[in-house]
Amino acid sequence: MKTKLTILCENSVGIPFGGIGEHGFACHVETEKGTYLFDTGQGLGITQNATVLQKNLSKIDNIMISHGHYDHVGGLPAVLQRCGPVDVFGHPDMFVDRFWGEAQRFIGIPYRRTYLESLGANFKLGRKMIEVGPSVYLTGEIPRQTSFETGDPQMTAYTAAGEKQQPDPLLDDLSLVIDSDKGVIIVLGCAHAGMVNIIRYVLKELNRDRIYAILGGTHLGFSSDEQFSETMKALDQYQIELLGVSHCTGLEKSAQIYARMPERFFFGCVGATLEG
DSSP states (O other): OOEEEEEEEOSSBOSSSSOOOOSSOEEEEEESSOEEEEOOOSSSSHHHHHHHTTOOGGGOSEEEOSOSOHHHHTTHHHHHHHHOSEEEEEOGGGGOEEEETTTTEEOSOSSOHHHHHHTTEEEEEOSSOEEEETTEEEOOSOOOOOSSOOOOTTEEEEOSTTOOOEEOOOTTOOEEEEEETTEEEEEESOOTTOHHHHHHHHHHHHTOSOOSEEEEEOOGGGOOHHHHHHHHHHHHHTTOOEEEEEGGGOHHHHHHHHHHOGGGEEEOOBTOEEEO
16 A cells, blocks of 8 residues: 655754754654544644645544653644544553653643543544554554563653552553555654564564564664664664654664664654655
8 A cells, every 4th residue: 555654743854944843753644545643743843844744634534642742642732623523542551640850750641631532532542453544553552572672761650540650661652553565664653662572563463574664763862782782683684674763763873873774764854754
């Protein structure tokens, strides 16, 4: 199936006129069978960038949320005000109260579920892989199997009512998967579950042995040397043809990835596109 992906929200901007950069991520997906939005950024640039890039938010068939962090869900009210009632797919943990660092800065969804529902969000929350449209999937929970993808210790959460604050397991870290004409495409929100865990799970679930492209936030900017090294090995092992890094990859790790695989690398900035 022919597919076109366009980055609407990201830390950097790759278009010369009118684009807005922000710490966050959103990807617009067009296929022959439907139009989708994966994440919504912080909310600072989603509508402006959609207008500049000529992507009509009122025509979205459904929305998918990678996980419940402000920089991936903050733009949801603005999108809902454009598109009206729409199914919003995600994980049951997306509304968990989340914090970061010693200062305990709140980084969860900045809106109550009832408010988002009043704007037209019809939440469809689950833990298993689901086909949200023809050849378009949301992974569901990713099994954490590698020893080197340990997550970010500065992220904490109240994962159940009345419990003490705990390291955030981020079980709601979901990725978008598209079975395109050129092969399997994975779009990452932040890859809190670990890129290698995600790759292995997708290949197993779709019964494939290779991936055409990966696009999005890799969270490698916060990774250990071991995690970064093992992830680079996996990119070669699984014959990934294109890697478009975004958001939480970080400038230093992005530069290292480019130096290692310049022919397969591109920056997943605002305005970047990928066709499959």
